[in-house]
Amino acid sequence: MTDASFDHRLAAVAAAVETALDALLTSEPEAGESARPARLVDAMRHAMLGGGKRLRPALGLAAAELFDVPPERALRACLAVECVHGYSLIHDDLPAMDDDDLRRGRPTVHRAFDEATAILAGDALLTLAFDVLSDPRVDPDPAARIALVRILARAAGFGGMVGGQMLDLAAEGRFSAAREAHDEAAVARIQAMKTGALIAAPIQMAAALGRADEADRAALGVYAHALGAAFQIADDLLDAEGAAETVGKATGKDAAAGKATLVDLLGRDGARARLETLTAQAIAAIAPFGARAEGLSSAARFVADRRV
């Protein structure tokens, strides 16, 4: 059963994120900029508005509650994470990558516009993410803002999300006739980089905004790692079981690409059991925070139970 309290949280966060992104993605230039081309802004808005669960901002806001970080600051930091998430989807959908026509039930950016516009819209969103973090509204202390820049750059870069995407393409046998051997550890490592790093980022960023101590950061690290792994297994289960009309994107693609997932390696029952274990681990890790961690606990239950 889906966790009702997190459903409510997600809806509230999604509305706030949508409003903030709508204001961010305009053709009105900021200081130091020229006018932003309308077609580029339209493509960025197509990718970023009107859809998405906004799970990452919801996680960042829930983590911010542990440290009394003002929610409007955490939200602004999480806009940067959403921009990185959005750019990664645009580029992943490109013909040279996963070649997807549909995303959240709508045409992907290169289908709604064209390939060149999609490449540039992704590039612009990735760049905008760091512009957002330079804004004093994220935190009046520049030291906190530059800490967020580092966290996001490492989560998204060649030792994080982009590196994971590269390993994922290699796992498809894209670059050699012989596909690389897959075991659980290898699959888990790819997933931790490809999706886990950007799920952990808003949580780490909230901890930095909250001046969390080492012990709290370590506890949140355990939580984020378990949650990211659980999220991916839930995603793989949906891919194995789901239908395109429910998920709003093509399913069964992993099988078609011949990619091993933990569902293949563990079976569906094994994968469900692993999902439960990871969820319990995540919730246990944040138990020391007490009642303040209710948001993060309900997030973990939501991820375990999600059907879309």
Next chain:
Amino acid sequence: MTDASFDHRLAAVAAAVETALDALLTSEPEAGESARPARLVDAMRHAMLGGGKRLRPALGLAAAELFDVPPERALRACLAVECVHGYSLIHDDLPAMDDDDLRRGRPTVHRAFDEATAILAGDALLTLAFDVLSDPRVDPDPAARIALVRILARAAGFGGMVGGQMLDLAAEGRFSAAREAHDEAAVARIQAMKTGALIAAPIQMAAALGRADEADRAALGVYAHALGAAFQIADDLLDAEGAAETVGKATGKDAAAGKATLVDLLGRDGARARLETLTAQAIAAIAPFGARAEGLSSAARFVADRRV
């Protein structure tokens, strides 16, 4: 005649940039990262090492001399600019963009590797640029580092370089049957965004590292704007006159794409005269700095006289 002193500067800067990039682009992960995939690192190194004039770092270092900024700090900040420059070349060369096979006399990244790897290598370099700026070695004061993040993000984003690239594709008639009308102002605006913004960035960054006052920033702004415009006219003249073997990349592409340049609009003699005027403007703008501005003056003469 090429300015000899700037030739020497460029050679020294290029050697230092090459060494620093070689150390930066390794598969050894930093804190908060997983192991970086070898193929991705190889593609990034292919794009970034063993070529390039390193004009942008040379400009940053010359500007740093005005304010006694330690050169090792300015150099590190300029690595971020080089990463952005390198990523933009990788993505611009893609089949969906300019579709180039050759860059600096070597295969472009998508030819030497493949298209997916090229997209990801560009994404990783753009992300790495901001990681570099988060490093205390750029400046011990976080306020200075976050100021550089903002400068670079605005120079590179949808109101800067990426926006200019979008307008440039539109100017080719890529998105509508009727090509947009071109006049001098429109062409100059596209070029100021597409190439001018990232030529100005290292100069603005050096001013921020040097805690320059408003008057000095304004003078450098005039210099950078004139220099960027001069650079583009020199580039257009090379494109119109040059041969592929000299420039190391395909030439005559602007004419083939039907794009108007200032050389088309002003004629070669008119463009040469404009180039001289802009160079004089750039040098006049920095005259108040006296002998310390010799590096920037010689850079302006170098740009005006360049043959490759």
